[in-house]
Amino acid sequence: MPEGSNPAVELDLDDGPGALSRALRAATPWIAVVVLFLLWELGVRAFRVPDYLLPAPSAIWTETAAIPGAVWGHTWATIKTISYGFLLAVVVSLPLAVLVTASPAVANSIYPLLVLVQSIPKVALAPVLVVALGANEMPRIVVTFLVCFFPLVISVAAGLLSVPAEYIELCRSCRASRWRELWRVRLPYAVPFIFSGLKVAITLAVVGAVVGEFVASDVGLGYLIQSSTAFFKTPLAFGAIVILAVIGIVLFQAVVTIERLFFPWSVSDDRFRG
Amino acid sequence: MIELRGVSQVFRSRDREKVVALHDIALDVAENEFVCIVGPSGCGKSTLLRLVAGLIEPTRGGISVGGVPVTRPREDVGIVFQKPTLLPWASVLDNVLMPLKLMGRPTAQARPRAQELLRMVGLEGFESRLPGELSGGMQQRAAICRALIHDPPILLMDEPFGALDALTREEMTLELLEIWQRRRKTIVFVTHSITEAVLLADKVVVMSARPGRIVQVLDVDVPRPRAFEQEALPAFQRIAGTVRALIFSNRRLPRDA
Ligand SMILES: Nc1ncnc2c1ncn2[C@@H]1O[C@H](COP(=O)(O)OP(=O)(O)O)[C@@H](O)[C@H]1O
Ligand SMILES: [Mg+2]
Numbered sequence: 001m002p003e004g005s006n007p008a009v010e011l012d013l014d015d016g017p018g019a020l021s022r023a024l025r026a027a028t029p030w031i032a033v034v035v036l037f038l039l040w041e042l043g044v045r046a047f048r049v050p051d052y053l054l055p056a057p058s059a060i061w062t063e064t065a066a067i068p069g070a071v072w073g074h075t076w077a078t079i080k081t082i083s084y085g086f087l088l089a090v091v092v093s094l095p096l097a098v099l100v101t102a103s104p105a106v107a108n109s110i111y112p113l114l115v116l117v118q119s120i121p122k123v124a125l126a127p128v129l130v131v132a133l134g135a136n137e138m139p140r141i142v143v144t145f146l147v148c149f150f151p152l153v154i155s156v157a158a159g160l161l162s163v164p165a166e167y168i169e170l171c172r173s174c175r176a177s178r179w180r181e182l183w184r185v186r187l188p189y190a191v192p193f194i195f196s197g198l199k200v201a202i203t204l205a206v207v208g209a210v211v212g213e214f215v216a217s218d219v220g221l222g223y224l225i226q227s228s229t230a231f232f233k234t235p236l237a238f239g240a241i242v243i244l245a246v247i248g249i250v251l252f253q254a255v256v257t258i259e260r261l262f263f264p265w266s267v268s269d270d271r272f273r274g
Numbered sequence: 275m276i277e278l279r280g281v282s283q284v285f286r287s288r289d290r291e292k293v294v295a296l297h298d299i300a301l302d303v304a305e306n307e308f309v310c311i312v313g314p315s316g317c318g319k320s321t322l323l324r325l326v327a328g329l330i331e332p333t334r335g336g337i338s339v340g341g342v343p344v345t346r347p348r349e350d351v352g353i354v355f356q357k358p359t360l361l362p363w364a365s366v367l368d369n370v371l372m373p374l375k376l377m378g379r380p381t382a383q384a385r386p387r388a389q390e391l392l393r394m395v396g397l398e399g400f401e402s403r404l405p406g407e408l409s410g411g412m413q414q415r416a417a418i419c420r421a422l423i424h425d426p427p428i429l430l431m432d433e434p435f436g437a438l439d440a441l442t443r444e445e446m447t448l449e450l451l452e453i454w455q456r457r458r459k460t461i462v463f464v465t466h467s468i469t470e471a472v473l474l475a476d477k478v479v480v481m482s483a484r485p486g487r488i489v490q491v492l493d494v495d496v497p498r499p500r501a502f503e504q505e506a507l508p509a510f511q512r513i514a515g516t517v518r519a520l521i522f523s524n525r526r527l528p529r530d531a
Contacts, residue, residue, distance in 0.1 A: 166359045169329055173347045176376035184375055188363045265363045265404060 055235035064239030075243055077219040081137060081209040082202075082251065085144020089201055093149050094194075097156035098182065118150040122208065126215035140212030140220070147208030148201040155200070159193025160186045192266040195259045202255050206248045275428070275460045276303035276326060281335035283321050283486075295321040297485035299335070303477075306458040310471035311479045312517060318486025319464040320356060323430045326462060327353055339428065349377060352421035354431040358413035360405035360420075366392065367401040370419045377424070384423060391419035394449065396442075411438040415446065422453070429461045436466065444502060447473060451500055468517050472510055473500050480520045489520050 037057045043049075044056035051059055064071055100107050100114075122143050129139035163186050171181040213222025221240040228236040260267055283296040296318040303309050311319050324330050325337055328347040337344040339351070352373075360369045370388040374381050392398060395415040405413050414437050421429060435443045447470060454461060465471050471478045472494055480489045496509050504510050 166355065166357060167361065169355070170359055170372070171376055172329060173327055173351070173353050174373045174376035175347055175349055177378070180376050180378060184372070185361065188361065191363070263363075265406075 052232040052234045055238055059235045060238045060242065063233065063235035064243075067236075071224070071239065071243070074219055074221050074224045074240070075247070077137075077217075078209055078213065078221040078244070079247060081140045081144055081212060081220060082205045082247065084137075084141045085208055085212075086148060086202055086205040086251075088141065088145040089149035089152055089205070090198070092145070093152035093156055093197075093201075096149075097153050097160060100153065100157050101160040101186075102178075114150065114153060117146065122147050123211055123215065126212055130216040135216065137217075139216045140209060143212035143215075144205050144208035147211065148204040151204065152197040152201045155193050155197030156190060159190025159197075162193070163189045191263050195255065195263070195266060198255050199252060202251045203248060206244060206251070210244065275305040275307070275340060276301070276462065277336075277338045278302075278322075278326070279336050281325060281332045281337060283318065283325065283330070284333045294485035296325075296332075297487045299486075299488055301479065301488065301491070303460060303462060305460055307476050308454060308461045308474055309463065309477045309479060310475035311462065311464045311481060312466070312468060312471045312521065313481030313486075313489075314483050314521065315466070316486075317481045317483035319481060320432050321486070322481075323353070323432050323462065323464060327351060327430055348428075349424070350426050351428045351430060352424065352426035354414075354418050354421045354429075354434040356432040356436065358405070358410070358417040358437075360413055360416060362405055365402045365404060366397060366408070366416050369405060369416055370423055372420060373423055379424070388419065388423055391422055392416070394453075395419055395446070411442055414438060415442075418446070425457070427459055429459050429463075431461065431463045433464050433466060435470070443470075448501075450474065455499060468514050468521075469505060471517065472496070472514050473502070473504070478513070478517055480517055482521070492516060 041056050041058060044054060044059075049056075055063070096110070096114075100110050125146065126139060126143050129142055133139045133142065160182075167185050167189065168181070171185055176184070209220065210222035210225075213220035214226055217223045221244050224240045225237045228234070228240070278299050278301040281296060281299040282294070285293040285295055287293050299322065311322065313319055321330070325332055326339070326344065328344045328351075331345070339348060360366075361372065364372065367385070367388055368375075370391060371381050371384055374384050389398075389401060392401060395418060397412060397415055397419070400408065400412065400416075405416070408416065414434060418431075418434055421431070435446050438446060450461075451474065453459075463471075463474060465474075473496075475494050478492045478494060480492065481487065482489050492513055494513055496504055496507060496513070505514075
């Protein structure tokens with residue numbers, strides 16, 4: 001905004017274009033998506049690309065919408081896998097991060113194990129897990145968990161360890177127990193770190209669920225992609241991919257919204273932004 | 275009440291060089307005495323307070339409070355740090371109550387007390403604000419309330435009014451005298467201001483830097499209750515002059531104490 005001479009006039013002029021440009025900014029991504037799909041549709045039609053190579057959005061829609069019950073069943077299975085795997089990661093990661101940061105001795109014993117687990121390709125692990133856990137949803141959930149828990153542990157631990165010395169000194173001067181120090185100071189301080197970990201983890205959880213479904217499943221969108229490509233039903237596979245993208249975006253936004261609603265200071269306080 | 279005997283503190287800087295923050299400090303603070311510490315920055319004033327608070331252990335020498343050697347922080351000590359160090363996610367009221375929460379004491383009856391303290395320092399109506407919404411001076415005033423919340427008999431204050439504007443500073447100075455008059459406490463108060471030191475203290479401890487040591491301890495024989503008008507009194511002027519002379523002579527002749 002330029003520094004104007006008459007604030008009243010400026011306010012008046014400001015309001016209309018300000019609101020309009022804000023609305024425009026909010027709409028830009030949507031417009032971009034719509035344009036992309038339009039170009040895609042036109043391109044496929046103009047060059048007569050066969051369906052099994054690259055289906056047009058309209059073909060994806062008709063094929064996917066043709067079997068709503070089945071698609072919904074696969075979608076629901078994937079959502080469940082993502083959720084359980086993600087929640088398991090959260091439930092395991094928080095205490096683990098607290099443990100890792102509790103003492104150097106604990107850190108030294110747990111850290112190598114974590115790195116070892118992390119360095120195993122999860123795709124390689126999936127078939128073994130099926131043997132071990134049976135042909136049910138457990139292997140998929142475990143793969144999802146394994147894919148997303150490591151970054152979560154790392155970011156929570158980083159948050160717990162980066163509490164400024166003066167806050168710790170405050171705790172010490174009040175003779176706070178370790179538990180109270182953790183609960184009143186370290187954890188709240190780590191909230192922005194926890195949420196940046198959660199955002200990474202939820203994105204990876206989608207990847208993990210699909211990997212699990214590729215290897216060990218007869219349900220889920222990952223399975224749907226595999227089975228439909230096997231029969232050259234490419235539009236259906238694309239439909240599943242689009243649904244996966246939507247699930248990813250919605251879950252990511254859910255994490256962002258939870259942070260905004262319950263920890264507004266975490267979003268706004270620039271003290272936390274290095 | 276507070277005794278330091280032959281206390282030295284040596285820090286290792288990052289390049290492994292020794293920094294003698296305090297050298298052979300001996301100091302006695304009587305019960306309910308108000309002691310001010312003045313000295314150039316870097317002379318170890320904060321270190322001295324942190325030692326008395328039990329936050330760090332001296333390299334040499336012994337410290338005791340109430341006859342008990344200090345090995346760790348005590349619950350009967352309130353500390354105002356040089357920076358406000360309020361927790362940015364907690365409201366002003368919660369910050370003031372934080373020591374009790376950290377100590378694990380019930381806080382139900384402490385709320386009115388916290389509100390009373392906040393009113394006293396002019397922060398009424400700011401109870402539910404976050405520290406980030408307050409000016410630096412207001413934050414430090416909240417930090418002072420936090421140090422007073424458990425009504426500690428001993429108060430350690432590290433340049434608590436340093437971030438305040440001149441007017442608020444005078445107001446807070448009088449307020450602190452009032453608190454101390456009403457409920458006697460043993461106070462060790464670090465300041466840069468010679469006037470503030472003389473106005474508040476029973477005893478002014480003058481320190482010099484490199485290595486940090488006590489140059490002289492002066493008794494302030496200005497009658498109480500104190501007020502800013504007393505600044506004009508000859509007794510006040512004499513002591514303030516002596517403190518000033520000690521600090522400046524030491525600047526010119528650092529080895530001559
Ligand atoms: N934790 C520390 N590690 C290393 N050096 C320190 C530490 N704390 C203080 N010092 C050094 O000790 C000296 C005294 O510091 P301080 O007590 O903060 O002085 P003052 O409060 O009088 O300004 C300074 O030279 C400072 O650099
Ligand atoms: Mg200092």
